[in-house]
Amino acid sequence: MASGKGGTGKTSMVSSFAALSDAVFADCDVDAPNLHLILHPDIKEEIPYEGMEVARIDEEKCIKCGECEKACRFNAIENFRVIEEKCEGCGVCPLVCPVDAIKLHKRVNGIIYVADTRFGKFVYGLLSAGEEASGKLVTMVRKKAQEIAEKEKKDLIVIDAPAGIGCPVISSIGGTNLAVIVAEPSMAAIHDMERVLEVAEHFKVKTVVCINKYDINREKAEEIEKYCNEKGIEIVGKIPFNPRFTEAMVKGKNIIEYDSEMGEIIKEIWKKVEKKLNEE
Amino acid sequence: MIITVASGKGGTGKTTVAVNLAMAINATLYDCDVEEPNANIFVKADLEKVEDVKLMNPVFDLQKCTFCRKCADFCRYNAIAVLSSDVILFPELCSGCGGCKIVCPYDAISDGSRTIGEIYHGKNGIEIYQGVMNVGEARATPVVAKLKNYVKKDGISVLDAPPGNGCPVIETMHNSDFVILVTEPTPFGLHDFKIAHSIAKKLGIETGVVINRYGVGDDSVEKYCRENGIDILMKIPYSREIAELYSRGIPFAQEMPEWRKKFEELYEVMG
Numbered sequence: 161m162a163s164g165k166g167g168t169g170k171t172s173m174v175s176s177f178a179a180l181s182d183a184v185f186a187d188c189d190v191d192a193p194n195l196h197l198i199l200h201p202d203i204k205e206e207i208p209y210e211g212m213e214v215a216r217i218d219e220e221k222c223i224k225c226g227e228c229e230k231a232c233r234f235n236a237i238e239n240f241r242v243i244e245e246k247c248e249g250c251g252v253c254p255l256v257c258p259v260d261a262i263k264l265h266k267r268v269n270g271i272i273y274v275a276d277t278r279f280g281k282f283v284y285g286l287l288s289a290g291e292e293a294s295g296k297l298v299t300m301v302r303k304k305a306q307e308i309a310e311k312e313k314k315d316l317i318v319i320d321a322p323a324g325i326g327c328p329v330i331s332s333i334g335g336t337n338l339a340v341i342v343a344e345p346s347m348a349a350i351h352d353m354e355r356v357l358e359v360a361e362h363f364k365v366k367t368v369v370c371i372n373k374y375d376i377n378r379e380k381a382e383e384i385e386k387y388c389n390e391k392g393i394e395i396v397g398k399i400p401f402n403p404r405f406t407e408a409m410v411k412g413k414n415i416i417e418y419d420s421e422m423g424e425i426i427k428e429i430w431k432k433v434e435k436k437l438n439e440e
Numbered sequence: 441m442i443i444t445v446a447s448g449k450g451g452t453g454k455t456t457v458a459v460n461l462a463m464a465i466n467a468t469l470y471d472c473d474v475e476e477p478n479a480n481i482f483v484k485a486d487l488e489k490v491e492d493v494k495l496m497n498p499v500f501d502l503q504k505c506t507f508c509r510k511c512a513d514f515c516r517y518n519a520i521a522v523l524s525s526d527v528i529l530f531p532e533l534c535s536g537c538g539g540c541k542i543v544c545p546y547d548a549i550s551d552g553s554r555t556i557g558e559i560y561h562g563k564n565g566i567e568i569y570q571g572v573m574n575v576g577e578a579r580a581t582p583v584v585a586k587l588k589n590y591v592k593k594d595g596i597s598v599l600d601a602p603p604g605n606g607c608p609v610i611e612t613m614h615n616s617d618f619v620i621l622v623t624e625p626t627p628f629g630l631h632d633f634k635i636a637h638s639i640a641k642k643l644g645i646e647t648g649v650v651i652n653r654y655g656v657g658d659d660s661v662e663k664y665c666r667e668n669g670i671d672i673l674m675k676i677p678y679s680r681e682i683a684e685l686y687s688r689g690i691p692f693a694q695e696m697p698e699w700r701k702k703f704e705e706l707y708e709v710m711g
Contacts, residue, residue: 164476166450166603171628191605192448192632212516233496233538235585245610245643250537251516287606289639294606295578323450323603324475327578346687348455348478355476355575362576376680377687401683403656409626410658 162333162360163342164352166323169372170342171195172405173426174320175414178279180430183316185277186305187284188298188332190270195320198414201275201282207304209285209297211269213249215242221261228253228262270297272304281308295327302331316437325359333360338437339367340396345380353384357393368394368436370429373401394436397429442597443467443710444616446640448632450603452624453652453676455479456686458600460693461620462566464703467596472612474557474571474583479600481689485562487570493586494553495579496536500527504548511540511549532578557583559590580608588612596707605635613643618710620673622650626657630664637670647671648710653678674706 161170161177171189175198178185187195215236217228222240229237232253236246242253254262270287285301287294305317321332321339333339339360343353353369360367369388374381381398388395399422408418416423445458455473459482462469471479480487498511498520505527512520512527519533520540531554541549557573571587573580580602588611591597601612613619619640623633633649640647649665654675665672676682685692693699 165478167452167624168450189604191609192450192603192635194449194628194631197627197631231538231542233536243614245607246614248535248537249516250535250539251514252537252539252542255514255539255542289605289635289642294604324473324580325575326475326573326580326608328604328606329475330576330578344687347481347689348686351478351481352476358575376683380687406626406656409628412627 161319161340161342162321162329162356163323164325164356165344165349168342168344168349171198171320172409172415173340173342173370174318175199176416176426177318177430178277179414179416180427181316181318182280182314183318184280184305184309184312184314185282185318186301187320188301188328189320189322190285190287190294190297190301190328191322193284193286196284198409198412199277199279199282200412201273201277201284203273203275205274207272207274208268209270209272209300210266211296213264214244214247214267215249215253215262216265217242218261218263221259223259225258227256227258231256272297272301274304274308281312283308295331298328298331325355329356329359330363333365334363336365338433339365340433341367341369343369343371343384344373345371345377345384347380350380350384350387354387357391368396368433370396371398374398375400396432396436397425399425441618441711442591442599442616443618443620444599444601444613445620445622446601446609446613446636447603447622448605448636449623449629452629453622455482455600456652456692457620457622457650458598459483459691460699461703461706462598463691464693464700465596465707466566467598468567468569468592470587470591470597470599471568471570472584472587472599472608473602474573474580474587474608475602477570477572480562480568480570482691483564483566483568485564485568487560487562489558490561491559491586492555493557493559493571493583495556495582496538497531497534497552497554498529498540498549499552500529501548501550502527504546506546508545510543510545514539514543536582559587581611584608584611605632605639609636610639610643613640613645616645619645619647620650621647622652623661624653624657625651625659625661627660629657630661633661634664648673650674650676652676673709674702
C-alpha cells in the first residue's frame with residue numbers, strides 16, 4: 161500500500177485489509193509508523209537494529225587540523241565535532257585523520273517488533289528519531305515478515321509503505337506482486353500519485369489505484385480515473401469522505417469493525433485486489 | 441529568520457501552512473519535500489531550473505587499476521564489486537562518500553557524477569525555490585542540502601519539510617530558527633508529532649504547533665501540548681471549503697482573507 165503523498169489513507173486501508181485477509185502484516189513506514197495504533201500488537205520479540213555506525217572524535221587526541229571536515233561529503237563535521245544526525249558512518253574521516261583520533265562506533269538505529277494481533281502476525285520497525293538508512297530497516301522488516309509467512313504457511317504479506325518515492329518506498333514496494341496506490345482527488349495528491357506510479361513502473365511492480373475521499377472534488381476524481389484508464393491501471397474502488405473513518409481511528413479500530421456501511425465498500429475493494437493478486 | 445514547517449505524519453497540512461504563511465508575510469518559500477514537491481501547485485510560479493543536483497560517483501580507470509580490492513573492502517555500502525579484470529559500481533548503493541578514491545593506492549579512481557535531482561526557482565507574488573528528486577533515485581537528502589544553499593541570510597525563509605522523521609527532515613530543520621509542527625488531532629497525528637517534536641528538541645530549535653482539521657478526532661494533541669508546555673500557535677478548523685480549495689490548488693487564505701491576518705499574527709508570535 162503506497163501513495164506518494166502522505167495522509168491519503170494507506171494505514172486505514174491496510175488495517176481494514178487485516179480484517180479481511182489471511183496474511184502477515186508489515187508496517188514499513190519506519191520513521192512514522194501508525195499501523196500498530198490500530199492493530200494493538202502484543203509484542204513477542206524485539207530485535208535491535210544496528211543500521212550504521214557513527215564517527216566519534218577523541219578530543220584528547222584531536223589536533224584540530226580540519227582534515228576530517230574537509231573530507232566529509234555529508235557536512236557532518238563542524239568545528240571538530242561530529243553532527244551525529246548527519247553522519248552516514250561512511251568511514252572517510254577515520255581514514256584521513258593523521259592522529260587516529262576518530263573511530264566509528266556502533267549505534268542502535270531502531271527496533272524491529274514482532275507481534276501477535278487479533279488479525280494475525282505483525283512485524284513493524286521503528287527507526288530512532290532522525291536516523292538515516294531507513295531503507296535498510298525496511299528491508300529487514302520485510303525479511304522478518306517473509307520468514308514468519310513461510311513458517312506460518314501464509315502466502316500473503318500486506319505492507320504499509322511510507323509516503324514519498326525515495327529509499328524506504330523503493331525498499332517497500334520493490335519485488336512485491338502488487339502495489340495498491342491510495343490517491344486523493346486533489347492536485348497535490350494526483351501529482352504525487354503519478355510520481356509513485358512511475359517509481360512502481362521503474363521497478364516493474366504492477367499497480368492498481370483506489371481513490372479515497374473521491375467526493376471532496378469529483379472533477380479531480382474523474383481526472384484520476386481518466387489518467388488511470390489511459391495508462392491501463394485498474395481503479396479498484398472509490399471511497400467517499402466520511403468522518404466515520406477518523407472516528408474509527410480514534411477508537412483504535414478499523415472501519416470494518418466500526419462501520420458496516422463503509423466497511424462494505426472496503427470489502428469490495430479487497431475482493432478486487434485479491435482477484436488481481438490471483439491473476440498473477 | 442528561517443522557519444521550517446514539519447509534521448512527522450504526512451498529509452497533515454504542512455504545505456498548506458507553509459504556502460499561506462509565506463504569502464501572508466512575503467517570505468521566500470523553499471519546497472524541501474523533494475520526493476513529492478507540491479508547494480508550487482499553490483504558488484503557480486513559472487519555474488526555471490537553476491541547477492542539477494549531482495552525486496559524486498567513483499569512476500574507475502582500468503588502465504591504472506590492479507584489482508587489489510582496497511576500494512571494495514573500504515566501501516560500507518557494498519557498492520563496489522571488484523572482479524579479476526573489471527570493477528563494477530552499483531550507483532544506487534553508493535553514498536558518494538569518496539572513501540574509495542582516498543584508499544586507492546594507484547590513483548585509479550576519479551570523481552564522476554550522476555544527476556539525481558534538480559533545483560528550480562520562480563516567482564509569483566512570492567519567490568519559490570523547489571528541489572525535485574528524480575524518479576527511481578533513493579537519496580533525497582543531497583537534493584535538500586543543495587536546495588538549502590539557496591536559503592537567504594537576510595529576509596524570511598519558510599521551508600516546507602518532507603513527511604516522516606528521517607534524514608531529509610533533519611537536513612531541512614537543521615539551522616532553522618523555528619520549527620512549526622503541523623499536526624491533526626488524531627492518534628496517528630499525535631504519534632508522529634511526538635517524534636518530530638523530539639527531533640526539533642534534539643536539534644535545539646524552538647517549536648510551536650498548528651493543529652489542522654481542528655474539530656475532527658479527539659483532544660489528545662491539545663492535552664499532550666498542554667502537559668508538555670508546547671505552544672499551540674494556531675488551530676485551523678476542519679471545513680469542507682478549505683478541503684475543496686486545497687484540492688483545486690488554491691491557498692485558502694487567499695479566498696478567506698480573515699486567515700491572511702491570522703498567518704501574519706502567527707509570524708509575529710514566532711518573532
